[in-house]
Amino acid sequence: MKKKILICFGTRPEAIKICSLVHELKKDSTFTVEVCVTAQHREMLDQVLAFFEVIPDYDLDIMKANQSLNELSSRIFIKMDTVLDTSKPDLVLVHGDTTTSSICAWAAFNRGVKVGHVEAGLRTFDKTSPFPEELNRQVTGRIVDYHFAPTKISKNNLLSECVLEENITVTGNTVIDSLHWTSEKLKNNFENEVIFNLKAKIDFTKKVILVTGHRRENFGDGFLNICKALKEIAKDNTVEIIYPVHLNPNVQKPVLKLLSKCSNIHLIKPLDYPAFVWMMMQSYILITDSGGVQEEAPSLGKPVLVMRNTTERPEAVSAGTVRLVGANYDSIVKNAVELLGNKEIYQNMAKSHNPYGDGKANQRILKFIKQKL
Secondary structure: OOEEEEEEEOOHHHHHHHHHHHHHHHOOOOEEEEEEEOOOOOHHHHHHHHHHOOOOOEEOOOOOOOOOHHHHHHHHHHHHHHHHHHHOOOEEEEEOOOHHHHHHHHHHHHOOOEEEEEOOOOOOOOOOOOOOHHHHHHHHHHHOOEEEEOOHHHHHHHHHOOOOHHHEEEOOOHHHHHHHHHHHHHHOOOOOHHHHHHHHHOOOOOEEEEEEOOOHHHOOHHHHHHHHHHHHHOOOOOEEEEEEOOOOHHHHHHHHHHHOOOOOEEEEOOOOHHHHHHHHHHOOEEEEOOOHHHHHHHHOOOOEEEOOOOOOOHHHHHHOOEEEOOOOHHHHHHHHHHHHHOHHHHHHHHOOOOOOOOOOHHHHHHHHHHHHO
16 A cells, blocks of 8 residues: 655745655655645745646645734644544655744644654754744754755754654755756746746846845844845946845835835845746845755855844855855945955855755655655
8 A cells, every 4th residue: 555645835935845856756656645735825835836836635725914923823733633634644744944844743743643854954053043933943853753954964953952863864955956947947948927027127237136035033123224235235336136025014114115216126026936046047146034045046156145143054154155144234235245346256155066965855855755664
């Protein structure tokens, strides 16, 4: 009898990193694979599902405007009971650091189901940074049975928390698998309306800076500092700044207020995944508070300035592919100006080795699961 794997995720970043794994597992006749989405992000999640051609078997549809983390968590707990009753999986897979991943793992544990954690072992060791992601990771790490660590540092973090080595495997990060899959599609002349419109709107003869920002810890003064820094950088008329603005009102309000009148800052709607990868490919540097971008951009040879004080991805800092600049006006401006003006420093970052893998993480995860199940 085939073993059943239930893959649970709910946000756009999770979907980007795990949809390629869904396809890898479904190719293997050993397993029956089902997909459950919480839709913690609704519209942005659906875009990724469509691009990767993944159709969920269960959709909890728990997205609700301005719901608290406690309300979100309680609704996932309740709805997961029905899913687990119906699916009866042998293994539940969760990904990363979201409320979806930690609560789905906990719900499976409560029902006696084995759980695997993709992208396990990342730590800042500061439970408030990033919030709530760091504690989500730590809690998930205590719950799950199998740990798919992207790097040796992640594995060592788990070992220091007394996780048995036999339950950990170093895989690389699945985001590189997804990036390779997407890049190939783009190189084969894939184009959607979003990419078409970007080509018409942006002057790509200039140095393009792609910006993303959404972290809770930057709400308030952090985003005010970020916006002021971007406004200063934009005084250089050889630069085009592209900022897909997150839908959260805590992000939209300061960004639209401070940056909407700058002619070379383009405030646009959040990009779908293929358009975002295409924009990364066209960019000179990236300024972000995202975790995934720290892993993706180095594979494309793009330096990254990270608007956080801590990162659970220290490998990128050590490799020289990213710099931590925080939500600090002076640091953001200084580092951006240096990369824009100093070719030697730029090339040192752009050519640094990406520590996050070779695009074969999905194959390694599949092999480990087959050994365990």
